[in-house]
Amino acid sequence: MVQQDPGPAPDSVLEAVGVDKSFAGVHALRGVDFALRPGEVHALIGENGAGKSTLIKVVTGVYRPDAGRVRLAGADREFRNPLEAQAAGISTIYQEVNLVPLMSVARNLYLGREPRRLGLVDVGRMNRQAAQELRRFGVDTDVTRPLRTLGLGAQQMVALARAVQVDAKVVIMDEPTSSLEPREVDTLFEVIWGLKAQGIAVVYVSHRLDELYAVCDRVTVMRDGAVVHTGEIAGLERLRLISLMLGREMSAVREKGATAFEADRSAGAGGRPALRATDLSLRHRLHRVSLEIRPGEVVGLGGLLGAGRSETAKAITGALATDSGTVEVDGTRLQHRSPAAAMRAGVVMLAEDRKAEGIIPNLSVRENIVLAALPRLSRAGLVDRRRQDEVVRLFMDRLRIKAAGPDQKVSDLSGGNQQKVLLARWLCLQPKVLLLDEPTRGIDVGAKAEVQALINELAEDGLGVLLISSELEELIEGSDRVVVLKDGRVVGELEGDGVTEDALLGALAQDADARDADTRDTDTQDTDAKDQDKEPTP
Amino acid sequence: MSPTVLPPTTLSSGPGPGPSAASARLPLRERLAAQVQRRGALAVLVLVAAIASATSATFPTWSNVSSILGNNAFVWLLALGMTFVIITGGIDLSVGSLYALGGVLGAYGAQTGGTWLAILLPLAVGAGWGTVQGLLIARAGMAPFIVTLAGLLGARGLLQAVTHEGATTYLVPAGSWFRNLGAGVWTPVILVGVLFALGGLLLTRSRFGATLTALGGNENAALLMGLPVARAKVLVYLLSGTLAAGAGALGSARLGSGVTTIGVGYELTAIAAVVIGGTLLTGGSGSIGGTVSGVLLLAVIHNLIDHYFSQYGSAFTDAVNGAFLALVVLLQTLLSRTQQLT
Numbered sequence: 001m002v003q004q005d006p007g008p009a010p011d012s013v014l015e016a017v018g019v020d021k022s023f024a025g026v027h028a029l030r031g032v033d034f035a036l037r038p039g040e041v042h043a044l045i046g047e048n049g050a051g052k053s054t055l056i057k058v059v060t061g062v063y064r065p066d067a068g069r070v071r072l073a074g075a076d077r078e079f080r081n082p083l084e085a086q087a088a089g090i091s092t093i094y095q096e097v098n099l100v101p102l103m104s105v106a107r108n109l110y111l112g113r114e115p116r117r118l119g120l121v122d123v124g125r126m127n128r129q130a131a132q133e134l135r136r137f138g139v140d141t142d143v144t145r146p147l148r149t150l151g152l153g154a155q156q157m158v159a160l161a162r163a164v165q166v167d168a169k170v171v172i173m174d175e176p177t178s179s180l181e182p183r184e185v186d187t188l189f190e191v192i193w194g195l196k197a198q199g200i201a202v203v204y205v206s207h208r209l210d211e212l213y214a215v216c217d218r219v220t221v222m223r224d225g226a227v228v229h230t231g232e233i234a235g236l237e238r239l240r241l242i243s244l245m246l247g248r249e250m251s252a253v254r255e256k257g258a259t260a261f262e263a264d265r266s267a268g269a270g271g272r273p274a275l276r277a278t279d280l281s282l283r284h285r286l287h288r289v290s291l292e293i294r295p296g297e298v299v300g301l302g303g304l305l306g307a308g309r310s311e312t313a314k315a316i317t318g319a320l321a322t323d324s325g326t327v328e329v330d331g332t333r334l335q336h337r338s339p340a341a342a343m344r345a346g347v348v349m350l351a352e353d354r355k356a357e358g359i360i361p362n363l364s365v366r367e368n369i370v371l372a373a374l375p376r377l378s379r380a381g382l383v384d385r386r387r388q389d390e391v392v393r394l395f396m397d398r399l400r401i402k403a404a405g406p407d408q409k410v411s412d413l414s415g416g417n418q419q420k421v422l423l424a425r426w427l428c429l430q431p432k433v434l435l436l437d438e439p440t441r442g443i444d445v446g447a448k449a450e451v452q453a454l455i456n457e458l459a460e461d462g463l464g465v466l467l468i469s470s471e472l473e474e475l476i477e478g479s480d481r482v483v484v485l486k487d488g489r490v491v492g493e494l495e496g497d498g499v500t501e502d503a504l505l506g507a508l509a510q511d512a513d514a515r516d517a518d519t520r521d522t523d524t525q526d527t528d529a530k531d532q533d534k535e536p537t538p
Numbered sequence: 539m540s541p542t543v544l545p546p547t548t549l550s551s552g553p554g555p556g557p558s559a560a561s562a563r564l565p566l567r568e569r570l571a572a573q574v575q576r577r578g579a580l581a582v583l584v585l586v587a588a589i590a591s592a593t594s595a596t597f598p599t600w601s602n603v604s605s606i607l608g609n610n611a612f613v614w615l616l617a618l619g620m621t622f623v624i625i626t627g628g629i630d631l632s633v634g635s636l637y638a639l640g641g642v643l644g645a646y647g648a649q650t651g652g653t654w655l656a657i658l659l660p661l662a663v664g665a666g667w668g669t670v671q672g673l674l675i676a677r678a679g680m681a682p683f684i685v686t687l688a689g690l691l692g693a694r695g696l697l698q699a700v701t702h703e704g705a706t707t708y709l710v711p712a713g714s715w716f717r718n719l720g721a722g723v724w725t726p727v728i729l730v731g732v733l734f735a736l737g738g739l740l741l742t743r744s745r746f747g748a749t750l751t752a753l754g755g756n757e758n759a760a761l762l763m764g765l766p767v768a769r770a771k772v773l774v775y776l777l778s779g780t781l782a783a784g785a786g787a788l789g790s791a792r793l794g795s796g797v798t799t800i801g802v803g804y805e806l807t808a809i810a811a812v813v814i815g816g817t818l819l820t821g822g823s824g825s826i827g828g829t830v831s832g833v834l835l836l837a838v839i840h841n842l843i844d845h846y847f848s849q850y851g852s853a854f855t856d857a858v859n860g861a862f863l864a865l866v867v868l869l870q871t872l873l874s875r876t877q878q879l880t
Contacts, residue, residue: 082764083764098756102751102755103755107748111748111749112748112765114745120739121742121744121745121748123742
């Protein structure tokens with residue numbers, strides 16, 4: 001690899017010039033110009049379908065452009081596959097961890113370029129190097145373990161270490177933080193700053209605006225396959241950024257707020273709670289978690305990653321077996337705890353992992369919607385096609401599902417529409433309580449607003465909703481009440497006007513301080529005790 | 539014993555020990571399951587052999603052991619090749635037919651051209667056959683099951699053509715050096731042992747082996763990592779075909795002729811041995827050592843069934859084999875679930 005002289009370095013290390021790309025008539029990229037300077041962190045943003053992924057795939061050799069050029073360090077390049085792009089110094093980290101779960105951590109890190117001796121892989125050296133390398137990324141683990149036994153965040157770090165380790169000039173990160181915890185995000189930022197210091201350019205794709213402002217120098221906004229803005233990120237107002245992405249007027253965004261929830265929706269009336277969970281406990285994960293959801297109320301579940309939010313929702317449906325605790329629906333205690341029983345009682349859950357736990361990609365929209373409701377839509381074991389069609393049409397209209405028709409394959413739809421299909425699946429069971437685990441994760445801004453508006457409507461119609469979201473503003477604006485969890489315990493509850501970002505952060509922070517104080521006390525005592533023990537020793 | 543007590547967490551000082559470090563060890567149940575998956579076949583083999591040795595007077599005799607080893611060793615090469623194929627998530631149904639074809643070609647070569655032809659002809663045909671299958675699978679994107687099923691039928695057909703539908707039998711000349719390769723117990727066992735050892739080295743210590751495992755575990759990831767996926771796929775079927783035809787040739791050296799009716803269903807036995815040895819049928823994980831345990835276990839059980847149930851006939855042997863395999867697959871599924879592989 002030729003070392004670039006820092007002096008007469010070209011203006012752009014990586015450039016796309018007038019790139020066009022179509023798929024079966026769909027114009028995915030239209031004359032895209034994109035320039036990356038050495039040592040900069042460049043945000044690439046846009047709604048789903050804006051062309052970000054396609055652009056990345058063009059510059060990394062997955063796709064070949066129909067027209068236009070890709071230039072690396074000032075020279076035209078045509079990469080025929082990712083390997084060639086990688087060899088030329090372009091490394092990519094994909095959103096979904098693209099490693100081999102069954103192989104060891106060290107193997108994953110070095111696949112394809114293992115250190116060798118006499119033509120054989122030098123396993124000892126590989127493992128030592130891997131352990132050393134990963135410690136720099138905050139992953140301190142036995143590198144001979146299969147990768148799958150690591151947490152998602154640690155896996156993402158391995159992918160990152162792998163990408164950086166090759167002699168890279170450019171590192172492309174596609175939503176690298178979607179599975180990271182806050183602490184790991186900090187580590188990622190440190191790594192990015194380290195890369196920057198070495199003069200390596202980073203393309204950073206993310207939906208999380210906070211991160212962009214924290215780590216990026218410049219930003220390129222794409223919409224409908226074209227670049228609509230490129231410039232410094234400092235000084236660019238958030239609202240302007242959002243309006244650029246959405247192609248809407250800034251004033252409209254400002255007026256409607258950042259989310260599509262209506263601020264003044266009347267909270268659910270009093271009366272009997274639609275759902276009451278009492279003292280749910282599960283060893284190490286949940287400690288006497290109790291909460292109530294009244295009809296027409298959106299109850300937010302706040303807390304950091306690992307606080308037990310998903311566990312609480314799963315415990316309510318019975319998907320997670322609890323050690324103790326009861327669940328009542330409409331005042332009736334559920335005897336058998338299983339998702340099927342909860343469903344019969346009127347409690348349904350939209351799982352966090354759309355791909356793994358919900359959508360059946362090869363089935364049609366119609367089939368995906370009616371799957372759970374089949375028993376109700378059947379007579380004597382036969383599916384009543386006419387009633388099925390009615391239900392499907394009803395929900396496709398009501399949820400504004402954008403599909404060519406009920407027979408289109410679900411995998412062809414965008415993430416947001418897939419989420420709506422799932423929502424329709426549960427809604428056609430006519431539930432009383434809807435548990436939503438990260439309903440807007442990974443879907444684009446526009447679809448997000450629609451899903452948020454839907455949640456609003458559903459609550460208006462009298463449905464009790466439990467909303468889990470790691471986006472503060474979504475939680476704050478969407479919930480009538482927020483139950484705050486920390487380490488599997490309910491540590492606070494915000495209500496009415498008290499549902500604010502400050503209050504939520506306060507609830508989390510306050511508890512942390514108290515806990516720290518506790519720990520310190522114990523430590524001091526321990527140390528004292530130890531010291532006393534030591535004293536008599538001659 | 540460390541006298542200093544550190545605060546449990548230091549939040550500010552960069553990347554500290556996090557959840558990744560906290561879970562440095564897997565739960566005992568998962569570790570146990572992984573061990574059973576890896577060494578279960580070996581444990582059962584030892585157990586079965588021990589019981590058989592204790593209860594039967596004939597089992598532990600040298601004549602019995604040498605007949606188990608000598609008569610089966612070459613067929614085990616099919617399982618060696620199959621291990622590689624299954625680790626990539628594929629399957630090779632053609633090996634039984636290629637084994638028979640290799641045998642006939644070996645005998646034909648020995649009869650018409652001498653030892654070199656007897657060795658090279660089957661290897662070349664097996665390699666060519668495997669390469670074509672590999673190309674159809676890797677480049678044309680066809681399903682391995684279909685391609686190699688066609689290969690199974692095609693190789694049988696070619697065999698029928700070469701032998702004029704069994705009317706012509708090729709014999710290895712009595713004085714041919716080629717016969718030495720298959721004679722006795724030690725030559726086959728050492729030959730096969732060396733090939734298995736090389737296979738193990740290839741799988742665990744070469745980049746090719748790592749590529750195979752990676753592509754079986756997550757083909758998309760392997761592609762995006764820039765590994766030579768298509769080439770590895772072609773090579774793995776080439777390897778399997780070559781081993782099958784070569785094994786057939788060695789078999790003909792032992793038998794002294796090319797037997798046309800041999801090899802039917804051998805591909806299934808090979809798959810069984812590989813799976814019993816702990817290689818995941820879905821690909822991505824497996825070992826040559828496991829396959830060694832697998833073939834030995836099947837051979838020992840076969841021997842015992844022959845010994846104890848010979849009056850019921852060979853059909854009974856197949857039934858017991860089938861039941862045993864079903865049991866193993868069930869066990870593997872449970873083990874995979876315990877390890878949360880799926």
